[in-house]
Amino acid sequence: MYLSQFLVLSAVLFCIGVYGALARRNAVLVLMSIELILNSVNINLIAFGAYNGAAIPAEVFALFIIAVAAAEVGVGLALVLTIYRNSKNIDVGEVDLLKG
Amino acid sequence: MHSLIAVEAGGSAVQATGWFLENVWVIPAIMAVSFLIILGFGKRMPRGGSEIGIAAVGVCFLLSLLTAGQWVSEVNNADNCTPETCEYIKSDNAYGGDHADDDHSDDHGDEEEASGFPLDSNGTAGDGEFAAGFSAFVEDDGSSKGASPVAVVSERTWWSNGGIDFTVGTMVDGLTVTLLVVVTLVSMLVHVYSTDYVAGDRRYTHFFAFLSLFTAAMLFFVTSANVLQMIVGWELVGVCSFSLIGHWWEDQDNSDAALKAFLTNRVGDMGLLIGMIILFFASGEKWGIIDINQGAIDGSTSHTLLLIAALCLLAAVMSKSGQFFLHTWLPDAMAGPTPVSALIHAATMVVAGVYLIARLYGVFFHGLSIGGSSINALAIVGAITTLVGASLAFVQDDIKKVLAYSTISQLGYMTLALGVGAWTAAVFHLTTHAFFKACLFLGAGSVSHAVHSFDMKKDMGGMRKFMPTTYKTFLIGSIALAGLPPLAGFWSKDEILAGTGGWGFFEGESHANGAYTVMLVMGMVTAAMTAAYMTRVMYLTFFGEFRGGHHDDHADDHEHAHADDHHDDHHDDHHDDHAHHGEPHESGPRILWPLRILAFLAVVAGFMNLPKNFLGLPSNITLRFEHFVEPKNATGYFPLISHADPSWSLAIFSTLVVASAVGVAYWYYFVKVNSQSPSATEMVNGPTERNGLLKAGHTMLKNRYYLDHIYDGGEPVGAAGATAMGAIFGAAAGLTLGFSLDNGLNQAFVPSLIWGSVLGITVFTIVASALRTGIGIATFVKRPLAYAANWVHENVIDATVDEVGERSVQGANALYKYVDQGVIDGSVNAAGRGSQGAGGELSRWSTGKVQQYATVMFAGATLLAGLLIIVI
């Protein structure tokens, strides 16, 4: 198995996640795309860890990423709920209160 | 045969030193700087730049005197040298015996010591003094003198290529110093004279600028240390001559004359270049004058090459110094202002050729076998020139033309002297001639200043009453020219006549040389003719009744048919100077004082070179000129020439000849012509009209031997005239060649006359065609050239100075308009507008849409990443 396989896979997933984050209207879907990004990063990390022979730090790092990602999703969805309650609409294209 | 003095090997030459001698380059430099200053600032000065010129040339004259003084003291020091006190320059170059036509095998014992004249080509700054090898100097009377100083050479290398070093430097010895003094003195007097003569001229500043340039060029030429510099100086004085002759170039005749002078000189310059190049290669690729001379003297240069080079250089001398048949430009050059004629065509430029021969005398002496037993081309050319010049002076109506032909004749004397081996006599005559000829020319200018014309027959006569000082100085000059004792001309001319050695033919002395007797005869005849035509001039100008005064309007004075009658064009600017035209009056002090000074010199200059044992005078008074000027001991670069014994009988005889000539002319003019009427100019029904042969001769003289016809191609020339010219030249060539075949007068005369004539006609045809073609072609470019030169002066040089002033004003205006109003105010305004605009633009970007922000952010990050990864 080559290192580049994993890295390319990771890159592809990352880009798909970026696309999704930029192109999707629904906030939840945006959060899903961000999950994709985070997971691609995890693959990258573990792959490098396995290549370098320093797998353990890589795995530990990956675990922490998972934990943080989970926390982030929780908070993010709470936010989405609040926005929904206020404006009955979670279309990110219409949340433009920062417009100047 | 000149008896040569056997010398021993050994050295009694010492190196001369001195600040002025080593730094003589300052003198031409001052004049060059003066030229530039006058050109740039002259028009703004109160006296039009003449004050700069006079100041510069005055300083140069002083420096020249100091340089001369230093040289004299060096000579005196060397005289008192003994082997203990002085450091001799040694050489094993033994020079002795007859050096006729066979090569002299050189016997350099020690190569290093006899290194002779390898000129120090210093890469580093500093003067390069050279060492020279010489033999002992032995006086003519057998006593041994101290030592003799050797020329001071200081030079530096400016380019080096392929083993050949090109140096630039100066060489100072007695000859240089003589010319320095003469040139600066005459130039200074001419400068002062010109402030009056060309006052009010439309190109006053330009005139003085070119006077300065000419003086600089001549001084540069005179102080040259190598032949390249001589070529540069030669050409430069030719250019200045062209410019100054054509000073009033609006008149067609003047520009024609200038071009004729330049082209004729050009023909000779071909010879100069070829000759110099031959010398360069023949002397082992050396440019230095001393090297070349040394090569010629010690025999390392092949004799054939020396002969060819000498003949080529002779061609150059013929054109520059107005020898026959390239003399035709000199009379026409009288179209220029009189001060120019006095300076250039009497005293200085025309003697450039004589100086060239004197400098490279080793080449000529050995190349043409002057010390030999037969005549040579140089002597022949000189002798013919004297006769031709004197004969033509008889039939001129224009006073300046007479003086021009007289100059030609006297230059012929100098060349003749050099050709017979009388080096010091030639140089001495050069000096005295400069003084009295300049005096005569300036006197003629003074007269013309009064009557506004140069035509003796029409406008002059009886000037003695109106211009007494001019008359007196002119009289002194004429007597000096004629050669009556004790004026200067007598001493120098007599020395030349004695130097021919021909007197021994009649007296049977040991200095006899049959071939040179011809020269003596020709010289004597010329002396008589000189006296006669000067008497004629005196009569026509100063005696009799005044014939002028009826030319108020000068418009009808101009006759353009022939260059014979030539009027000074500058009177247009002068009319307001004279209250009435009827009565001429004496000129102002600025004209008279130079005349007086020159007349004084014409009287006393002759005493510089009193003959040996003259009237029992001690030897430190006699022969002073020769002592200081002739490089006696420098047999490294000066050939060992012999000096003819002075002869009382010759002196008395020549004086009688001259006096009788004066008497004949006096009788003809003062008695017979005057008896017709006081205002008559020639005898009605005189001998030239009665006698057919005389008439033919007169016509030929009037047509100036048809040379101008042949050269200019203007009028159809009669076959008779052309054939006559060719025949004469051919005969002369035949004589020369015949005599130089060591056989004397009686053998091989007729056959050499035939093939000599053929050769002569061929050469003459070639030269004439070249000149004719050149002048014909140049006719188209003459005026444009002159116009162009004037245009440059007006529009380029003057315009530049004016432009600077105008531009400054414009610049200030522009500065205010564009910088102050435009840039500074504008930028302040723009700053305000910019902020507004930027704000407007940027507000379009903050939409409030998060994803848009994210897109931009990601895109930017991608680009940066790409930049980082791919590029760096």
Place this chain on the structure above:
Amino acid sequence: MIALSTVLGAVVAQNVFFYLIAAVMVIAALRVVTVSNMVHAALYLVVVLAGVAAQFVLLGAEFVGVTQVLVYIGAVIVLFLFGIMLTRAKVGAEDNLTHDNIWPAVMTAILLALVMVYAVFDYAKAPWSDNAREIDVLGNSPTTVEQVSDSIFSTYIVAFEAVSVLLLAALIGAIVVARKE
């Protein structure tokens, strides 16, 4: 001999599985960002996450793989589904889940992909090139839970504690943000 073929075989098997799973993952990820049904998107995300876990196992990180399944698929996806439910997503297909103008996003994504792939191939050399870097998993034996936990609780103890605090904060924060007034 037998060991060699076993090794080779193992290597070949890993590669085959990798490509299979990778293909599935990519397709699923594409579906996540393109389907019009939110629940379907969430389910496709499950597939992706499962694929990631499988890759972890392939790389010898078994514990992380299991944790991935537990946490992501078990908890995060459930959270997403709850979020979908609470924001009254329509049942079935919806039309306006994607912006009309997708080109900026597409271009950005493609550009990013190119840059990253270039960087990868520059460092790790493409699989078909001579000096491609290899992961030698069999050589490095798969890490055990024991090793990971030892590492967490000794070397990275501070980070662990920090993450704990983070989770606590997130918990409190989510509650505070989402509670009804």
